[in-house]
Amino acid sequence: MSLEEIRNFSIVAHIDHGKSTLADRILEVTQTLSAREMREQVLDSMELERERGITIKAQAVRVRWKGHQLNLIDTPGHVDFTYEVSRALQACEGALLVVDAAQGIEAQTLANAYLALENDLEIVPLVNKIDLPQADPAGTAVELGELVAEDPERVLRISAKTGQGVEDVLDAVVDRIPAPAGDPDAAARALVFDSSYDQYRGVVAFVRVVDGSFSTREPLRAMAAGTRFEAEELGFFSPDRSPTPTLVAGEVGYVVTGLKDVSRLRVGDTITSEARPAEQPLPGYKDVKPTVFAGLYPTDSDDYPELRDALEKLKLNDAALFYEPETSQALGFGFRCGFLGLLHMEIVRERLEREFDLDLLVTAPTVAYRVTRPGGEVVEVHSPSDFPREAERVEEPYIRASTIVPKEFVGSVMELDNERRGRFHHMEYLSETRVLLAYDLPLAEVVYGYYDQLKSRTKGYASFDYDVIGFQDADLVRVDIMLAGDSVDALSVIVHRDGAYARARELVDRLREEIPRQLFDVPVQAAIGSRVIARETIKAKRKDVLAKCYGGDITRKRKLLERQKRGKKRMKQVGTVEVPQEAFLAVLNLDGSEKRS
Amino acid sequence: MTGVRHLYVHLPFCAHRCGYCDFVTVVGRKGEHAGYVDSVLAELELERGRLAGAVDTVFLGGGTPTFTEWDALARLLEALPRAAEVTAEANPETVTSEMAALLAQNGVNRVSLGAQTFNTALLDVLERRADPDAVRRAFHRLRDAGIANISLDLVYGIPGQRPADLERDLDAAIALEPEHISCYELEAKPGTRFTHAHADELRQQAESMEGYFERVVERLRAAGFRWYETANFCRPGRESRHNLGYWEGRDYLGLGIGAVSTVAAARWRNTPRLAAYARALAAGEPPPREVEPLDVETKAKERLMLALRLDRAVDLDGVPGVWDADGAARLEGLGLAVRVGNSLRLTPRGRLLGGAATVELLA
Numbered sequence: 001m002s003l004e005e006i007r008n009f010s011i012v013a014h015i016d017h018g019k020s021t022l023a024d025r026i027l028e029v030t031q032t033l034s035a036r037e038m039r040e041q042v043l044d045s046m047e048l049e050r051e052r053g054i055t056i057k058a059q060a061v062r063v064r065w066k067g068h069q070l071n072l073i074d075t076p077g078h079v080d081f082t083y084e085v086s087r088a089l090q091a092c093e094g095a096l097l098v099v100d101a102a103q104g105i106e107a108q109t110l111a112n113a114y115l116a117l118e119n120d121l122e123i124v125p126l127v128n129k130i131d132l133p134q135a136d137p138a139g140t141a142v143e144l145g146e147l148v149a150e151d152p153e154r155v156l157r158i159s160a161k162t163g164q165g166v167e168d169v170l171d172a173v174v175d176r177i178p179a180p181a182g183d184p185d186a187a188a189r190a191l192v193f194d195s196s197y198d199q200y201r202g203v204v205a206f207v208r209v210v211d212g213s214f215s216t217r218e219p220l221r222a223m224a225a226g227t228r229f230e231a232e233e234l235g236f237f238s239p240d241r242s243p244t245p246t247l248v249a250g251e252v253g254y255v256v257t258g259l260k261d262v263s264r265l266r267v268g269d270t271i272t273s274e275a276r277p278a279e280q281p282l283p284g285y286k287d288v289k290p291t292v293f294a295g296l297y298p299t300d301s302d303d304y305p306e307l308r309d310a311l312e313k314l315k316l317n318d319a320a321l322f323y324e325p326e327t328s329q330a331l332g333f334g335f336r337c338g339f340l341g342l343l344h345m346e347i348v349r350e351r352l353e354r355e356f357d358l359d360l361l362v363t364a365p366t367v368a369y370r371v372t373r374p375g376g377e378v379v380e381v382h383s384p385s386d387f388p389r390e391a392e393r394v395e396e397p398y399i400r401a402s403t404i405v406p407k408e409f410v411g412s413v414m415e416l417d418n419e420r421r422g423r424f425h426h427m428e429y430l431s432e433t434r435v436l437l438a439y440d441l442p443l444a445e446v447v448y449g450y451y452d453q454l455k456s457r458t459k460g461y462a463s464f465d466y467d468v469i470g471f472q473d474a475d476l477v478r479v480d481i482m483l484a485g486d487s488v489d490a491l492s493v494i495v496h497r498d499g500a501y502a503r504a505r506e507l508v509d510r511l512r513e514e515i516p517r518q519l520f521d522v523p524v525q526a527a528i529g530s531r532v533i534a535r536e537t538i539k540a541k542r543k544d545v546l547a548k549c550y551g552g553d554i555t556r557k558r559k560l561l562e563r564q565k566r567g568k569k570r571m572k573q574v575g576t577v578e579v580p581q582e583a584f585l586a587v588l589n590l591d592g593s594e595k596r597s
Numbered sequence: 598m599t600g601v602r603h604l605y606v607h608l609p610f611c612a613h614r615c616g617y618c619d620f621v622t623v624v625g626r627k628g629e630h631a632g633y634v635d636s637v638l639a640e641l642e643l644e645r646g647r648l649a650g651a652v653d654t655v656f657l658g659g660g661t662p663t664f665t666e667w668d669a670l671a672r673l674l675e676a677l678p679r680a681a682e683v684t685a686e687a688n689p690e691t692v693t694s695e696m697a698a699l700l701a702q703n704g705v706n707r708v709s710l711g712a713q714t715f716n717t718a719l720l721d722v723l724e725r726r727a728d729p730d731a732v733r734r735a736f737h738r739l740r741d742a743g744i745a746n747i748s749l750d751l752v753y754g755i756p757g758q759r760p761a762d763l764e765r766d767l768d769a770a771i772a773l774e775p776e777h778i779s780c781y782e783l784e785a786k787p788g789t790r791f792t793h794a795h796a797d798e799l800r801q802q803a804e805s806m807e808g809y810f811e812r813v814v815e816r817l818r819a820a821g822f823r824w825y826e827t828a829n830f831c832r833p834g835r836e837s838r839h840n841l842g843y844w845e846g847r848d849y850l851g852l853g854i855g856a857v858s859t860v861a862a863a864r865w866r867n868t869p870r871l872a873a874y875a876r877a878l879a880a881g882e883p884p885p886r887e888v889e890p891l892d893v894e895t896k897a898k899e900r901l902m903l904a905l906r907l908d909r910a911v912d913l914d915g916v917p918g919v920w921d922a923d924g925a926a927r928l929e930g931l932g933l934a935v936r937v938g939n940s941l942r943l944t945p946r947g948r949l950l951g952g953a954a955t956v957e958l959l960a
Contacts, residue, residue, distance in 0.1 A: 519931050519953055543810045544953040545827050547781040549906060551605055551843050552857040555864060555889060558899050564956045 004179050006250040008071045008208065009124075010089055012116060013098035014106035014463060018128040022098060022160040022169070023061075023074055029166050030063040030070075032238055060091075060194075060206055060252045062236045065170045071236075071252035073193065073208075081340065082467075083288050086115050087193040087268050090284060091208030091252060094122035094177030096169065099144050101127045101135035101157075105430055106463035107404045113147055122177045123148045126156035126169060143431050180210075180250035187278040188212030190247070190255075190271045192222070195262050197316035201232065203259040206252075207271060210282060213248040214255070219274035223281040227264040228274065232256040262319045290322045290338025291397065291468060292345055292447050293366050293382040295490065296352070297334030299359035299581050300570075304333045310356035311335060314348060321348060326383070330490045330574050331361060331584065336383055338368075342447055361581065363490050363588055365447040370395040370471050384492035387478045389529060395471040397443040400425060403454070405462045407435050412457040420445035421496060441466075442474065444494070479504050479533070481511070482525045486575030491587060504534040507587060512536040514583035522577050600649030601860060603842040604678065606637060607853030608670075609660040609871070612691075616724045616791035617783060621855030621869045622660050630666040632875060633853075634673045639878040640852045640867075641676070647850055647860055654682040654839035657705075663691040667699060674703035682707055682838045684748075689727040692735035697742035707746040707837075708739050709779070715769040716762050719755045722795070723783075729769070736773050746835060748777035753809045755783050756795035758802070763809055767816045776835040780813050781828050782806070810949060827906040827951055844907055846900040854884075862896075864889045894919060898959065905955050910942035924957040934958075 013019040027033045060073045075081075075088040089095060095116040099109055116123055125144045130137045137157045145152035156172060158165030190207040198204050214220070218231050233256035235243040247253045259265055267288075270281035298307045311323050322338035339345040345365060352358050369381045372393040381387050401422070403413050407429075414424070417439040425438040446466070454462050477500050481491040491511075495503050504526030511524045515538055522538040546557050571578040609623040610630060623629075655677055662670070662685050677683075684707040685700055692710070700708065714720055715729040727735075732749075739747055749770050753763055770778055785792040785799050792799065814824055822830035826844060829837065842849055851858045855869040868874050868885040877884045891899075897916040904911040913920055925941060928934035933947030933954050947954050 519933065519950060519957070541950060541953065542807045544950045545782075545810070545948075546952050547784060547828050549827070549843070549903065550840060551849050551851060551859065552855070552866070554843065554857075554859070554899055554903070558895070558902055561902055561952070561955055561959060562898075564952075565959050568956060 003182065003184070003250040005067065006069050006071070006180055007094070007173050007177050008073065008092045008180055008250070008252055009094045009096060009173055009177055010073045010075050010092045010116075010121075011096045011098060012075060012085070012089075012112035013128075014100070014103070014108040014112075017098050017100040017103065017106070017109070018160045019074075019098055022096070022128065022158075022166070023072060025160045025163055025166045026063060026072060026170065027061065027239060029163065029170065030065050032061070032063045060237055060254075061239045062242075062252065063238070066174060068174050069251075070170070070173055073252060081344070082111070082115070083286060083340075084194065084267055085112065086119065087191065087284070089116055089119045089121060090282075091191055091193040092119075092121060093180055094124060094173065096173070097123050097125045097144070097148065098128050098160075099125070099140055101129045101137045101140045102132050104136075104140050104434060105143050105147060105404065107402050107436075107465035108463065110147070110402060110404070110436070111465040117148075123150070124156065124169070124172050124176055125150055125154075126158055126165075128158055128160050130157050131159040131162050131164065139431070143434075147430075182209070182249035183211045184213065184249040186211035186249075187276050188214055188271075188273045189278045189282055190214065191282050192265060192267055192269045192271060194267055195265055195319070197262055198256075201256045201258065203257045203262050203265050203316075205255045205257060205265055205271065207247070207255055208252050209247050209249050211249050211278070212273070212276075213246050214271075214273065215246050216243075220255070220257075220271050221274050221277060222265050223270040223272055223278070224285045225264055225266060225269055227259065229257040229259050229265075232258050260316075262316050266319050288320050288340065289368075290320065290340060291367060291443060292339045292341055293368065294337060294339075294345060295326055295328065295331070295334050295363035295383070296323075296337050296349070297328065297331040297361040297363075297490075299361055301332040303358055306356065307335065307352070307358055307360075310352050310358060311337070313356075314351060318348070320344065328363075328385075328490045330488045330572055330579070331363075332572075334361075338382065342451070361584055361588060364493055366494060367397050367443045367447060369474075369476070369494065384478055384494050385489050387476075387492075387494050389478070394474055394476050396474040396476065398440055398469050398472050399443050399446065399466040400469050401439045401441050401446070401464065401466045403437045403439070403462050403464050404430065405435060405437065405458050406433055409458040409461060410435050410437060413437055413454070413462060414439075416450075416453055416457055417441060420450065421498075440469065442472075442496075443468065444496075477528045479507075480527050481507055482523075482527060483511070483515070483574045483577045483579070484520075484522045485525075486577070488574050488579075490584065500528060501533055508534040508536045510587050511583065512538055514586045515577070515579055516583075517541040518577060520576075601647050601848045601850045602649045602651070602653040603839055603847060603849040604648065604652055604655045604680070605839075605849060605851040605856055606655065606657050606673070606677065607660065607851065607856040608657055608662040608665050608673075609633075609854055610664050611659065611661045612664055612688075613724070613726060616794070617785070617789070619784070619786060619789075620660065623854075623871055627666060629871070630669040631672075633871065634665075634669040636875045636878040636884075637673065637852050638676050639881075640884065643878075643881075643883055644850055644852070644858075648678065652678045652680045654842060655680045655684070656839040657683075657685040659686050661686070661688045661691060663687040663696055663700070667696075671699060671703060674700075674705065677704070679704060682746075684709055684837070684839055686711065687735065687739075688725075689731040689735035692738055694738050694741065697735075697738040697744065700739075701742040701744055706744065707748070708744050709748040709750060709777075709837075710735060710739070710775075711750045712770065713750060713752045714755060714758070714762075714766050716758070716766065719758055719762065722755055722757055723752070733773065736775070746777070747775045748779060748837065749773065749775045751778060751780045751813075752783050753780065753813060754802070754806050756785075756798035756802070760805060760809070760812070763812060764816075767813065771817070771820045777829070777831045777837060778817060778822060779829050780817070782810065814945070814949070823908070824945075824948070825908050827948065844903045846896070846903055859891070862891050864891055901958070902955050905943060905951055905958070908948070910937075910940040913939040913941055919960050920958050921960040924959070928954055928957055 011019045063070050073088050075085045127137050127140045141152040141155040189211045190209045192205045194206040221228050234247050236253040268285040272278040320340050323335045326336040371391045372378050422439040422441040428436040475497045477497050481488045508524050508526050521540045524536045525532045526534040611622045683705045685705045686709045688711050712732040817830045848860045854874045857866045865886040865888040874884045898919045901916040
């Protein structure tokens with residue numbers, strides 16, 4: 001196949017604007033899959049993706065259309081996976097930018113459009129869901145045309161659901177998106193834009209061949225990681241795995257590597273031939289660093305080995321996941337884990353619970369702080385327990401948050417961002433009714449209950465996206481929680497000095513509600529250093545008897561006491577206080593948005 | 598083998614089933630009482646071999662034993678073995694002078710009278726048919742018939758019961774000068790009609806009720822009663838000998854539907870179904886039973902759990918392997934128990950927290 005007959009493209013969209021439906025329809029229209037074989041969202045293969053309606057792992061599928069080979073590269077749609085999206089986009093020459101005709105442009109529409117432009121992609125704008133009664137195809141087309149500097153007339157109007165206009169989309173891919181430029185005779189180079197782990201075949205890399213060609217059984221090398229391996233199998237997805245003897249410049253496909261660890265072949269790396277290596281890797285490789293950290297503990301401490309094995313397995317498929325062993329006095333053995341963002345954290349947690357059947361306790365998420373110790377040493381702190389009492393200087397990560405809302409909610413969003421220590425950056429009317437609001441915010445303020453607040457204060461109309469913009473000085477303190485004088489390490493939090501009291505109050509109140517009364521009074525205190533800033537007392541029980549106990553009751557009462565004894569043994573011991581797992585869960589699930597009645 | 602010295606007989610019949618009740622009861626069915634007594638006596642014959650030559654106590658529980666048809670009840674009392682203590686439970690409204698005489702003349706020397714409360718409104722809440730004066734009348738009729746050992750049952754924590762109501766109930770009970778008082782917190786079992794109907798009140802008074810038990814203990818002790826078991830108070834020497842049998846871990850035989858027996862390494866419970874019970878015994882068979890084997894450790898655990906209910910020291914050497922030394926130390930540290938060697942006694946506060954203390958002490 002000559003380069004002229006190949007088109008590589010992605011579909012980018014805000015969540016729920018119909019990206020996956022359009023992908024499904026393309027498979028159907030090109031007869032890659034018969035209607036009988038169609039399942040909704042064929043490309044989202046994980047159970048979790050299907051359920052949440054989001055795409056976690058990018059995938060590529062090859063279809064044929066009017067004598068052309070089209071490679072559709074599916075991208076994840078969420079802010080946490082920006083780097084994966086950018087690599088997937090780099091594998092393309094063009095992108096379909098999908099906007100819901102009823103919703104208009106949203107935050108991730110913007111973020112994705114900018115990413116596509118940065119990667120010099122030809123953007124084909126299209127308005128989807130024109131069949132909806134509340135759709136405004138004309139208005140949305142104007143908004144979208146303005147965003148990508150395109151005549152609104154050239155904005156395609158389709159319904160992926162009914163199939164209306166989907167053939168025009170495929171024609172536009174052929175007509176508007178350039179064929180790949182690459183040198184088939186140069187030293188081979190392929191961009192890894194995603195990878196997955198197969199239990200039997202090891203790491204499978206998804207690649208875009210830029211120059212040269214690759215053959216089965218050829219010895220290969222990852223240029224950034226230096227990993228050597230052999231192309232055990234080459235192929236493409238259609239949408240099932242279809243082996244092929246070679247992959248040539250311009251093509252998209254997969255390489256079965258046999259590697260046992262995804263971290264040895266990271267997204268963004270360049271694969272070249274061992275026999276005739278390229279001199280320069282492809283640009284843009286980046287070592288993605290986690291931004292959000294939390295402790296993960298098994299609810300039942302006997303499950304620790306299972307949790308360790310599960311993390312090992314997940315890590316095979318998720319190079320961005322970071323974990324190291326951590327021990328908590330209150331929660332026992334667990335792991336401190338790093339994630340790309342909150343959604344990533346949520347997904348990892350759900351996969352651990354669902355695919356590995358583990359019950360987990362997750363501590364309050366923290367960001368990575370940069371702490372300068374007296375003496376000048378700079379350390380990165382991921383956990384409240386490592387946060388030093390004394391520091392020369394503390395810096396925290398900041399983000400630029402872009403929020404798009406109907407104009408009547410601008411005030412609410414500004415109020416929220418101001419409460420969260422945000423600094424106004426700029427505001428822009430995208431249309432008469434919709435406003436883009438940009439704020440600089442500490443990332444720490446966003447990991448703690450921000451989304452829920454944003455959702456409730458804007459009645460769900462806000463869309464949100466962010467970029468990490470660097471570190472800034474911060475006045476932060478560590479608040480410790482003590483039960484009967486013993487500190488509960490798992491409940492320590494790092495907060496801004498101004499918010500310390502409110503957070504302390506909240507933690508202390510919730511603990512008082514959640515910890516069952518003991519045989520003695522239990523003071524619950526929150527302290528900064530040795531200074532107590534909030535205090536409550538869990539009053540001792542005054543009565544605990546089984547009223548009647550005669551001949552017919554003995555078995556039942558004995559069993560009741562035995563059950564209580566077992567429950568007691570399951571409790572976590574903090575000094576002299578017994579704390580049920582549920583109490584920790586309730587406190588750790590405190591996300592700042594919960595209102596107590 | 599010395600034989601069982603404690604005999605329980607279950608008489609399930611009641612005029613009406615009270616909302617909070619969870620005993621095996623059968624409403625009405627006057628025509629069936631005689632047949633039921635035949636069955637019980639048949640069961641007694643089957644089991645007689647287990648009884649000691651001299652039985653120490655007999656206890657007629659219910660249901661409402663005094664609701665049973667007279668002839669049937671008289672026939673039963675007649676046929677039961679003589680014993681040092683023969684108790685019958687009675688509901689006030691069933692205690693006529695004639696009934697009191699019938700009991701006294703047939704060997705009953707102790708009556709446990711279900712007063713529950715002396716407050717008319719609260720009796721309504723409990724769906725009891727007696728009025729407060731009926732309790733007093735019944736009490737005096739029993740005395741007049743010569744019953745020298747009377748116990749009153751009181752219930753606290755009734756939905757709507759205020760602290761002042763409890764004080765008045767205790768006043769009224771003490772004023773009757775009974776030999777014995779049993780005092781229970783109302784058990785509002787989740788899922789029952791009663792609990793559902795009173796959910797709001799029960800929730801609202803949960804906090805103030807914390808103190809009710811303390812108050813009961815305080816008042817009754819001040820009035821000269823001994824707090825000899827978690828929920829039981831007596832004048833000196835007037836413990837329920839039958840119930841002490843349970844708490845001291847001795848064997849007992851139970852006759853009748855739903856009755857439980859514990860003999861050596863086994864506990865069994867008769868079927869709660871009247872027809873199945875009667876059918877088996879009519880055929881000369883023992884009634885259908887659920888049997889629970891009791892191993893040495895379980896028996897030791899039960900002895901510990903039961904002994905902790907009494908106002909005596911527990912000999913920990915007598916229950917090896919089932920108690921936890923750290924737990925014992927914690928109880929001592931918290932002032933809930935006093936230990937001398939391996940003899941452990943709960944303090945008064947420890948007894949108010951007896952359930953939790955037992956859990957703490959169990960291995």
